Amino acid sequence: xxxxxxxxxxxxxxxxxxxxxxxxxxxxxxxxxxxxxxxxxxxxxxxxxxxxxxxxxxxxxxxxxxxxxxxxxxxxxxxxxxxxxxxxxxxxxxxxxxxxxxxxxxxxxxxxxxxxxxxxxxxxxxxxxxxxxxxxxxxxxxxxxx
Numbered sequence: 136x137x138x139x140x141x142x143x144x145x146x147x148x149x150x151x152x153x154x155x156x157x158x159x160x161x162x163x164x165x166x167x168x169x170x171x172x173x174x175x176x177x178x179x180x181x182x183x184x185x186x187x188x189x190x191x192x193x194x195x196x197x198x199x200x201x202x203x204x205x206x207x208x209x210x211x212x213x214x215x216x217x218x219x220x221x222x223x224x225x226x227x228x229x230x231x232x233x234x235x236x237x238x239x240x241x242x243x244x245x246x247x248x249x250x251x252x253x254x255x256x257x258x259x260x261x262x263x264x265x266x267x268x269x270x271x272x273x274x275x276x277x278x279x280x281x
Contacts, residue, residue, distance in 0.1 A: 136278045139271045140165045141209035173202035188223035197231035206233045
């Protein structure tokens with residue numbers, strides 16, 4: 136569910152739109168999605184339902200879409216925070232994407248696993264400073280747990 140090609144740190148993006156475009160390009164280049172525009176549209180539609188910021192400068196935009204070939208998690212850490220929701224900013228953004236045909240349970244389990252770790256301040260501090268390789272290893276360990 137996690138690939139090292141889906142992790143980027145110290146990125147200069149200045150808007151949610153740029154971040155969605157970056158995730159789309161990363162996923163497309165990795166063969167995880169088949170339609171960048173449809174994937175971005177699904178993320179935006181989910182954001183309209185309920186904002187995905189979770190506090191602590193973290194956001195988890197997620198979607199279930201036919202544009203997704205296989206389930207994946209991605210991560211982008213920014214050089215500086217960007218406005219995310221009306222009253223929130225984000226500098227660490229995770230994304231979760233699941234194919235439309237896949238059970239919603241996978242989506243919810245993945246979101247729950249990640250959310251449980253994000254309440255641990257030591258984990259948050261680590262991903263604020265870690266390298267792409269170390270973040271990949273941490274996410275791999277979290278997501279393989281059942």
